[in-house]
Amino acid sequence: MELKQRLDLQPIASADSERCPGSNADSRNQGEVDSRNQAGNAAKPRRMPAWLKRVLVFAGIVIAMLAAVGAALVGGIAWGERDYAKRHALFLSTDEYYLPVDSTMLTVQLVPLKMGPAAQAALLPPGQAACEQAAALIDATGLSEAARRVTELYGLDCETSAPLTIPDEFFDAGRQQYRVDQVLNWLIGECDPAAFRTVGVLNEDIYAPGFNFLFGQSTLGGNCCVASCARMVMNADSVMQARERWHSIVTHELGHSLGLTHNEDWNSVMAFGNSLSELDQQGIGLLAADRQRLESVHPIRWQWQD
Numbered sequence: 184m185e186l187k188q189r190l191d192l193q194p195i196a197s198a199d200s201e202r203c204p205g206s207n208a209d210s211r212n213q214g215e216v217d218s219r220n221q222a223g224n225a226a227k228p229r230r231m232p233a234w235l236k237r238v239l240v241f242a243g244i245v246i247a248m249l250a251a252v253g254a255a256l257v258g259g260i261a262w263g264e265r266d267y268a269k270r271h272a273l274f275l276s277t278d279e280y281y282l283p284v285d286s287t288m289l290t291v292q293l294v295p296l297k298m299g300p301a302a303q304a305a306l307l308p309p310g311q312a313a314c315e316q317a318a319a320l321i322d323a324t325g326l327s328e329a330a331r332r333v334t335e336l337y338g339l340d341c342e343t344s345a346p347l348t349i350p351d352e353f354f355d356a357g358r359q360q361y362r363v364d365q366v367l368n369w370l371i372g373e374c375d376p377a378a379f380r381t382v383g384v385l386n387e388d389i390y391a392p393g394f395n396f397l398f399g400q401s402t403l404g405g406n407c408c409v410a411s412c413a414r415m416v417m418n419a420d421s422v423m424q425a426r427e428r429w430h431s432i433v434t435h436e437l438g439h440s441l442g443l444t445h446n447e448d449w450n451s452v453m454a455f456g457n458s459l460s461e462l463d464q465q466g467i468g469l470l471a472a473d474r475q476r477l478e479s480v481h482p483i484r485w486q487w488q489d
């Protein structure tokens with residue numbers, strides 16, 4: 184009997200050290216081991232088979248690795264999109280930040296630019312009258328119509344943000360105009376970095392060195408531009424026509440800001456209108472060449488609205 188017990192117990196030790204997890208032979212051996220254990224030594228507690236422990240540990244490691252990879256992917260995409268939107272507002276070259284972001288996820292902000300107190304005091308009566316007339320174009324209705332035009336043309340979300348007051352030193356009292364290149368540089372430092380592009384809108388007249396006046400100004404691929412409606416009321420048949428002109432200025436300058444150059448086709452809003460009469464003649468939409476240029480510059484899913 185002692186010999187039988189000794190012989191029966193020997194396989195128990197060898198089974199623990201040589202088992203292959205998952206094999207039929209192992210299951211059979213395990214059943215034998217369990218029955219022998221009970222028969223040979225009833226007082227010995229049952230233990231979890233080593234092969235099962237190994238399987239559970241292995242499965243735990245695999246699950247932890249899958250969870251870590253999943254978290255890294257989700258987190259990386261979320262951060263990548265945020266990073267993309269942030270950087271895209273500052274730089275034109277974006278190939279390395281490519282992610283399939285819809286254009287509707289990116290926001291253009293219209294920022295009303297107000298006169299400072301010293302500039303207001305320096306504005307002479309003829310200028311005051313002209314500014315008051317022009318101000319009617321960029322009231323709440325004019326701004327919401329401009330925002331709608333931006334969305335129709337570019338498929339970008341567009342909203343009006345809180346107004347900013349232009350520093351008085353940018354107003355040239357002798358010319359009764361703001362120097363727009365200085366206003367633009369200031370706006371670049373003031374605009375919301377979360378905005379895809381920012382359009383500063385104002386009802387005062389603007390100029391830059393070398394020009395008597397300008398309708399607007401932008402830097403190619405920059406994150407900000409300026410559009411004035413001061414001259415839009417001149418010889419206009421109606422407020423609606425004056426607003427149409429100004430919407431063309433807004434979408435034209437925004438086009439430059441997005442990377443569009445002038446289009447020689449007068450059916451494009453990106454045609455170079457050098458006067459109000461030329462502005463009245465040119466188209467208000469984007470042509471296929473303009474859209475192709477935007478698609479090549481910005482690797483996003485453009486939501487064109489035809």
Ligand SMILES: [Zn+2]
Binds near residue numbers: 435439445455
């Ligand atoms: Zn232009």
